[in-house]
Amino acid sequence: MKSGTAAFGILSLGVVTLPISDIDRALRFYVDRVGFALDVDYAPNTTFRVVQLTPPGSHCSIQFGRGVTDAPAGSLRNIYLVVTDIETARSRLLERGVEVSELKHKAPIDGWGGAFAPGFDPNHRDYASFAGFSDPDGNTWVLQERGHPDV
Structure with missing residues (x-):
């Protein structure tokens, strides 16, 4: 059995989904206080909104929003x-x-x-x-x- 890059190529963690209760409050916290960069704030309708942010220097981002996860807010x-x-x-x-x-x-x-x-x-x-x-x-x-x- 092969493992690592020989079996899969490069596997890179891209996004971690955060369960939050208030999108705008979380957006302000992560951008204004923690210093993450806003990559995406996309809301094509009233039932879906995704916000994606990236920590400085990171190749992995976080995302949260409406219709993104059903995990309880604050459970990560x-x-x-x-x-x-x-x-x-x-x-x-x-x-x-x-x-x-x-x-x-x-x-x-x-x-x-x-x-x-x-x-x-x-x-x-x-x-x-x-x-x-x-x-x-x-x-x-x-x-x-x-x-x-x-x-």
């Missing part, structure tokens, strides 16, 4: 946003009015069993530092540091 958990400098990313979100959790990092790094310590990983190791936030409906996001410039 732990969507990861990978950042190269978690302290800066957290600070910028806070400045834009997003409530972001305190930083935490895996502890101990070697032999990690699910515990965390406060603050970022002092060595900025990939996949070790985290913070989180929620959108107005309660969908949750995780900032994860990977590729810090000082490493």
Whole structure:
């Protein structure tokens, strides 16, 4: 059995659908506060509207709207946003009015069993530092540091 690109070619995640309750409120939150770019806001009739947004530098977008998903609003958990400098990313979100959790990092790094310590990983190791936030409906996001410039 073949796996990976040999079997399928390139598989690239393109869109994650968010269950939200208020399209315009979610649009303002993700564009004005989180800094996503608006790609599409399409409403051909009164029963369907799709809004698609892309995080800066991402190849994957999010979408939400009317007639897009039947999942309960706020039910999506732990969507990861990978950042190269978690302290800066957290600070910028806070400045834009997003409530972001305190930083935490895996502890101990070697032999990690699910515990965390406060603050970022002092060595900025990939996949070790985290913070989180929620959108107005309660969908949750995780900032994860990977590729810090000082490493």
